[in-house]
Amino acid sequence: MTRASVHLESGERIEFWAQGPGRITIGIRDQTVWQIPALSAVPASYSYHHREASETTFEWDDTVTVFWAYSYVPATVAAVGITMWDFSTAGIMRRHGEELSNWMRCDEERPSLHFSPPKNWMNDPNGLCKIGDTWHVFYQFHPCGNDWGPMHWGHATSKDLFNWLHLPVFLHPEQELWRLGATGGAFSGTAFEGKNGQHVFFYTERLPAYDLFTGYREVQKLAIPDRNTIKAECVTSIIEERPKGVYHDFRDPKVWWDDAAGGYRMVLGASLDGDPAVLLYGSVDLSEWTYLGPLYRAPKEYAEAGARAIECPDFFPLNGKWILLMGFVGLTEASTGRHNLLYALVGNFVNDAFIPESVELQVLDFGTDFYALQSFRAEDRQIAFAWLFNWEYRKTAVSPYSGELSLPRQLCLDERNRLSMRIAEEFETAVRKEILTPDRDDGYAIGKYPFEARLSGPLEGTTIKASDANRLSFELTVRDGMISVRLEQDDGSIRYAARLDTADDIRVIYDAGIVEVFADGGRVCGTRRSYANTSPDHIRISSLAKVTVSALHLAEPIFGA
Ligand code: FRU
DSSP states (O other), X not given: OEEEEEEEOTTOEEEEEEEOSSOEEEEETTEEXXXXXXXXXXXXXXXXXXXXXXXXXXXXXXXXXXXXXXXXXXXTHHHHOOEEEEEETTEEEEEEHHHHHHHHHHOTTSOSSSOOOSSEEEEEEEEEEEETTEEEEEEEEETTSSSOOSBEEEEEEESSSSXXXXXXXXXXXXXXXXXXXOEEXXXXXXXXXXXXXXXXXXXXXXXXXXXXXXXXXXXXXXXXXXXXXXXXXXXXXXXOOOOTTOOSOEEEEEEEEETTXXXXXXXXXXXXXXXXXXXXXXXXXXXXXXXXXEEEEOOHHHHHTTOOEEEEEEEEEEXXXXXXXXXEETOBOTTTOOBSOEXXXXXXXXXXXXXXXXXXXXXXXXXXXXXXXXXEEETTEEXXXXXXXXXXXXXXXXXXXXXXXOOOEEEEEOTTSOEEEEEOTTXXXXXXXXXXXXXXXXXXEOTTSOEEEEEESOOTTOEEEEEETTEEEEEEXXXXXXXXXXXXXXXXSSOOEEEOSSOOEXXXXXXXXXXXXXXXXXXXXXEEEOOSSOOOOEEEEEOSSXXXXXXXXXXXXXXXX
8 A cells, every 4th residue: 555645726636547456545634535445457537626725645555557647726727737646656746847847858768849748648639729829739649558549639738839738638538448348539630710719629439449440430529628628528429420331430520611612611531432532521500510422532542552541631721722631541652662651632622522733642751650640720821730650660668658749830832832841930939959060070969969950952962870879860861863761770671762853952850769851842751750779969961062950959948828
């Protein structure tokens, strides 16, 4: 039995995910006020609401495992964030604000410029929006481990897109899935700002599922949050029936008001009689939805190459065109061996029909550790984040968490109407740069900090090699007009490469295993996430281009409003 005493505020709430079979007891002045005599033998979620400020004792026995725990006072949490709790045989350790940030920063394996959850598994970014002066990121979250599992929505906010305040879990699965021995839960979705300025969230619930690949049921839901956007307060199912030809994959809604149609529109990722497809729905009130037909259906060769469905479709206007972004789950590209590819199509949207300018899909990221991209409109910009993962490599070391988001990006069209991505301008103020001087061999000592390399001018023949004690971390090369990135662990069976047009500018950001490459003004982007040899201390750049290398440091976090 472990016993710990902590001070709790009046109104403080503790939410935690734990597994038994043991007991956990909360007491005030030796009086039990809350107890679970036997925690469930599978993970479950619990919450305790403290009513008066007092010293409080917690007692739990050795068979209790707490996977994720935090506390907060509802009235102040939007401004100050959660306090993370760690239960161990040494007692309870609580971390808040700067202490929580410092604890996250102490993990040398954790990228510092990229968003990651304090603990446990994260995948897709969800519900991206800006409310007032605050950016919101929600994300697919499994609170009970470092692997994908019953999905919740984690939540964090920021004033500058780089420093994040961690908030309570926003959405739970509708069922206690662990107890059912099932997966599923609150899957991906997006934010929608109504005409009254209120933000609501559309998402998919995968109902209790007993097979990862077939036979599951997915329904669409609408979540209305409380005043401070801390908890989904009212959740309703809005689409339960699947159209003909759609059997199980039917998810990831994105909603917009469509001026031309004079109504609301929604896209969903799906599989239509086996072909990856994007489906279009219409509504006049956001709650009754009618199926309008497929917006896009992939040619047969995609299903033949393994694509089971489209995930996380994004559809939005940009510079007079409409852009359709799609993830093809299951697809392996025959010519390169790459999988987890994200594609874009640029076209027009007329009378509820999408007419692409070219049938050829634009590969959005040649590195492929860049998936489930979600974009949203704010301040007249199309901002986006993606999840940096592609199931090829996993963290080998014991780590408190898994999953990061890309740097915030701004989406644009180039002069030939191809989609390009650049780092959002907030980078310039949130990140301090310290320009490094090269040694005689064009090498730079980077001292294990994140760094940026910018090259402008002729790139043919360029190599950038980052290493630690002669072990390669990554290597970028430009040869015969192709750019490619290789990690130490690559065996060459998959080719991560793209053709350059102008080949006269490259920007590379490296952050503890994450390599983000922007070339040709952002038209060619490549992202790799390595979990091996993630702290190179030296880079060598051989190029005819002008080279600038800078060490990068996050400017001080901003806490509170
Ligand atoms: C993409 C995805 C989505 C789904 C979510 C589940 O990575 O598979 O299609 O909503 O993740 O976590």
